[in-house]
Amino acid sequence: MTTAARQTVAMFVDAYRELAAGKLFWITLILSALVAAAFAAVGIDEEGFTALWFRLDFIPVTSETLPPDALYKFLFFQLGMGIWLTWIATILGLVTTAGIIPSLVSSGVIDSMVAKPISRTRLFLTRYSSGLLFAALQVTLFTTAAFLVLGIRGGEWMPAVFLAVPIVVVFYSYLFAVMALIGLLTRSTITSLLMTLLLWFVLFIVNFTDASLVGIDTQTKIRIETLESRIAEVEANTAQTIIRQKTNAGEAMPEGYEPTLEEINEANPFINLMRDRLGSAQETRAKLRPWVTGTYIVKTILPKTGETIALLERYIISEEEGQALILAFSGDDEPEPSTVNEDTGEVVISPEQAQMAANEEFRSRSLLWVLGTSLLFEVAVLGLCCVIFARRDF
Amino acid sequence: MSTDLAIDLNHVAKTYKRLLRKGTPALRGIEMKVHRGEVFGLLGPNGAGKSTLVKILMTVIKPSKCQGQMLGYRIGNKAALTDVGYLPEHHSFPGYLTGGQVIDFFGAMAGVDRRTRKKRAGELLELVGMSDWSKRKLRSYSKGMRQRIGIAQSLINDPDLILLDEPTDGVDPVGRRDIRDVIERLKDQNKTIFINSHLLSELEMVCDRVAILVKGVVAQQGTLDELTEGQRGYLIRVAETDDAIDLLRNALPEASRQLPPGDDANPAKRIGFRGLLPSGESIEIERNVLRLGVTEPEQIQPIVDQIRQRAGVINEIRAIRPSLEDLFMQAVTDPHTGETLTPGAAERSDA
Secondary structure, three states: OOHHHHHHHHHHHHHHHHHHOOHHHHHHHHHHHHHHHHHHHEEEEOOEEEEOOEEEOOOOOOOOOOOHHHHHHHHHHHHHHHHHHHHHHHHHHHHHHOOHHHHHHOOOOHHHHHOOOOOHHHHHHHHHHHHHHHHHHHHHHHHHHHHHHHHHOOOOOOHHHHHHHHHHHHHHHHHHHHHHHHHHHHOOHHHHHHHHHHHHHHHHHHHHHHHHHHHHHHHHHHHHHHHHHHHHHHHHHHHHHHHHHHHHHOOOOOOOOOOOHHHHHHHOHHHHHHHHHHHHHHHHHHHHHHHHHHHHHHHHHOOOHHHHHHHHHHHHOOHHHHHHHHHHHHOOOOOOOOEEOOOOOOEEOOHHHHHHHHHHHHHOOOHHHHHHHHHHHHHHHHHHHHHHHHHOOO | OOOOEEEEEEEEEEEEEEOOEEEEEEEEEEEEEEEOOOEEEEEOOOOOOHHHHHHHHOOOOOOOEEEEEEOOEEOOOHHHHHHEEEEOOOOOOOOOOEHHHHHHHHHHHOOOOHHHHHHHHHHHHHHOOOHHHOOOEHHHOOHHHHHHHHHHHHOOOOOOEEEEEOOOOOOOHHHHHHHHHHHHHHHHOOOEEEEEOOOHHHHHHHOOEEEEEEOOEEEEEEEHHHHOOOOOEEEEEEOOOOOHHHHHHHHOOHHHHOOOOHHHHOOOOOOEEEEEOOOOOEEEEEOOEEEEOOOOHHHHHHHHHHHHHOOOOEEEEEEEOOOHHHHHHHHOEOOOOOOEOOOOHHHHHHO
């Protein structure tokens, strides 16, 4: 074993000892086990939902509308990944590992560490990696439990769920890099933790804004498309009706006669109402686009926590499966298509269609954009950390 | 660099920079040589820059200027640290580790293989008297016990050069003696030991050479004999009687008695006088004590004979040499005002 390997192993073992010495480490692992147990306790049959020996009649889903494998996938992605790993376990993980860098640079420890035949950059990055190992350990244990539940209870063995390990660790690493930088600058565990949670909140706001804007934008797009299609349809119908009426009335019409737009509009005022709605929707979209683009640019610079977590769903659940999951809870076989209200000219969009359209938009964002730019942010933060750590007098 | 030197420093300077403020000089051109196989002591008042110098050697602090080498490597080269052991001042090893784990961890960080670490850790725990405590967490240790573990971890890589920053800090008298014994044993193994300590009496017992750092520069450097050159001599104390001064004066060679009245001009005070022997060495009589600035015992025999012939009663004869504390106090005392320097002297001098 080389000197570098010995140092790396020693630092990883030391980080484990440091974390294991804290109660929170064990609390987080026990909670993970409980969540996995709760995951396994939920079931579905032809009569409905069950939890242990209780029947949950208020949930209107049966194994016919939602097969067990789809249920467990849904629970894993929506609750296991979406809430437990992304939020609760991450917060617990951040609290547990917040001291990793401050404890390295605290007076009394750093002298002994720096005064060893190891470069400062490697010392810092190894210490940083040891914090990520904790996240990896936690996610691996949870994912293994989820894999077993999916296989045993859902009947579908999906090794692909282990993609959750790198994806969650990468997601965690964005926040951990920022926490490391603040910990390095302030040497304070609590400050680094609070500032990181603040950044995370900012990212959440940006993500929420982005999701809202994309949601409105895609709905407006559907509205425009629906109106354009409906207007064309109504115009054709109206034109045919005008011709038919003229024919029935015995009016003379030149060969190949087509009613003019004015004639059509005059004959059917509803078209104008729809045109007004279309114009309004187009204007709304034109105003919305700069905001959608602006938010996209801001997100390009920042780490994309939401999209990173969503990658797992993207790569494990096909678009069709995703749509099926959405439809399972609506009780429909297909999403209800958007329609135009005959009285008001307003477009009516079903929530499922809106959600599917937004999902489609998010899925169109490339892997390079999601991971590449986020990792670029992380590399920039870590680079700054390395420069500060390498140049600082302790 | 001579291979005889473990540390050879030239023009080492460090100024702590502060944003939008004038920098604070800590070291202002250190010149220092530490020979291989010797025990070297570094002393100085608080704020003189001792810890800064040690940290520069250990790459913990980057110097503003530095020409010099340590174990043949330029200062700042991490490769040199493979053969260096270090006990930092105010160290705070993690409380969740046991004593044995601390030694093992820092051994691994120094690049020592597992088998050697295991073997040496046992020996070192034995050496510092901590074998029975090796499996207990550091949080249950006293300060002195942590210090012993600190010394053990500094030796895990069997270093050629060991830098000990305040090694006896918080250690009881028995522990201090044990640490002195460890240093003596290391010296017997031809290790070079660099000690930074406030406990001058202990440094005096173990150090071959010392340097006194004042205001960020080396005020004095050398062996104790070199540093006390011209200040050594002999002391003769006779029984305290009214004519003790006359007795001592008359015991001196004839030429030395013919001194100007000097300090004994006022017989009422009967304090004494200062003068020279015919050979040029100093004489100082103070009441019943005669101090002679001679270095050879043969030179005082005629004077002892004269005192005895005059029926004088000699209570004490001994060689005198300034202690390290005396040298230290001389170095940190302003020759113009007679006041000792206060902590942070390096900073104040340039403020």
